[in-house]
Amino acid sequence: MALIREKRFTQMNLSLHVPSRAPLFQEAAARRQCPPPSTSMATPASRSNQFRLADFERVAVLGRGNGGTVYKVRHRETCALYALKVQHSGEPAAAEADILSRMASPFVVRCHSVLPTASGDVALLLELADGGSxxxxxxxxxxxxxxxxxxxxxxxxxxxxxxxxxxxxxxxxxxxxxxxxxxxxxxxxxxxxxxxxxxxxxxxxxxxxxxxxxxxxxxxxxxxxxxxxxxxxxxxxxxxxxxxxxxxxxxxxxxxxxxxxxxxxxxxxxxxxxxxxxxxxxxxxxxxxxxxxxxxxxxxxxxxxxxxxxxxxxxxxxxxxxxxxxxxxxxxxxxx
Known part of the structure; x- marks a missing residue:
């Protein structure tokens, strides 16, 4: 039997430690008053080229994997909630960004923007599914x-x-x-x-x-x-x-x-x-x-x-x- 390059077994799902890196954005120390939070699903696509990493504050870590970390983030101006998937730089990260940026289906998670980071990582700003996985x-x-x-x-x-x-x-x-x-x-x-x-x-x-x-x-x-x-x-x-x-x-x-x-x-x-x-x-x-x-x-x-x-x-x-x-x-x- 040929060797398979990657084996992932932890409760049938990959969950590996991701090395700590310099903060990509500040986590909110004190919550300001916001209107009831909305998810990112209704955010117009026309705003996608206006996003910057500094526009977001981290709310929680949603998951960690072999390639990076997914955060729940809040847009500072609108208080809209998103998922931010920060992937370590490399060909797989770029390939995922390319595929998702061309998808437009209600049954595929929406990628609002690909945000550059100072470390060279790839950060995908995704719609947040409020029920989780x-x-x-x-x-x-x-x-x-x-x-x-x-x-x-x-x-x-x-x-x-x-x-x-x-x-x-x-x-x-x-x-x-x-x-x-x-x-x-x-x-x-x-x-x-x-x-x-x-x-x-x-x-x-x-x-x-x-x-x-x-x-x-x-x-x-x-x-x-x-x-x-x-x-x-x-x-x-x-x-x-x-x-x-x-x-x-x-x-x-x-x-x-x-x-x-x-x-x-x-x-x-x-x-x-x-x-x-x-x-x-x-x-x-x-x-x-x-x-x-x-x-x-x-x-x-x-x-x-x-x-x-x-x-x-x-x-x-x-x-x-x-x-x-x-x-x-x-x-x-x-x-x-």
Missing amino acids: VDAVVGRRGAFPEAAVAEVAAQALSALAYLHARRVVHLDVKPANLLASTAGEIKVADFGIAKVLPRAGDHCASYVGTAAYMSPERFDPEAHGGHYDPCAADVWSLGVTLLELLVGRYPLLPAGQKPSWAALMCAICFGEPPAPPACAASPELRAFMAACLRKDYRERASVAELLAHPFVAERDVAASRHALRRLVAEASSPSP
């Missing part, structure tokens, strides 16, 4: 009801349809990279290892990613000719993600088992195709999951086929959106 929602509220899973599926598939039509493959779909809002919106985020294919339908040979959500052909490339269909790989990752939402934990290993490289290899490459428990899913959901999680990528359903699947296409949109909105709102409420 889907991974965090699962951590706080547990398993999703089927209606909420259907809504996440519909919106995430819409994002993948938009991306794939533009020859962009994400390659790291997982709960931590799906952001939720209290309005019941889902947005795909973190394009740090995404690729732009030279031509539609091209295969890919990049094996960097989160191992727990990799498809069999990515996990064991030598068994599949050393390359794979990246669009089909995104479908597998989304299938594992949705199954995790349904059962409330990582679904390919027994509860409590350490996600070692060997355990994941056995489960993903040699185990039975993952499926939801019969008692926890409707026939429509079970058929949908089977279409996502076929071991042979040539037999896996396409994004277009999944969008037309009854589990998604025939869902009660109002009820599924309400179920997701309620779940995210409960997870966002302060603990008593």
Whole structure:
């Protein structure tokens, strides 16, 4: 089996220490009176070229990863809230900035501006999803009801349809990279290892990613000719993600088992195709999951086929959106 360049296992999500650097902006020492804070989703795009790093004050750290840190920040003048992703300089950071700056979909996190820093890092000013990641929602509220899973599926598939039509493959779909809002919106985020294919339908040979959500052909490339269909790989990752939402934990290993490289290899490459428990899913959901999680990528359903699947296409949109909105709102409420 070929070596995969990066292995990321901490609770199935990467969480590595980022070396401290000189402050990029001052954190507010005392909060001035502001109107009720708004998120950045409604900020006009025409302001994007007017932003400077000094215009923002740090509110909180939202997350740390191998490439940098994501902050919650407040615009000093308008009090609007944003996410600021500060990435250490390098080719991957520049590539993500380039991809996001060209995206304009309600299902993909919006990049308002790319801000220069004195240290040479890349700082992406992003819209802030007020519900946090889907991974965090699962951590706080547990398993999703089927209606909420259907809504996440519909919106995430819409994002993948938009991306794939533009020859962009994400390659790291997982709960931590799906952001939720209290309005019941889902947005795909973190394009740090995404690729732009030279031509539609091209295969890919990049094996960097989160191992727990990799498809069999990515996990064991030598068994599949050393390359794979990246669009089909995104479908597998989304299938594992949705199954995790349904059962409330990582679904390919027994509860409590350490996600070692060997355990994941056995489960993903040699185990039975993952499926939801019969008692926890409707026939429509079970058929949908089977279409996502076929071991042979040539037999896996396409994004277009999944969008037309009854589990998604025939869902009660109002009820599924309400179920997701309620779940995210409960997870966002302060603990008593």
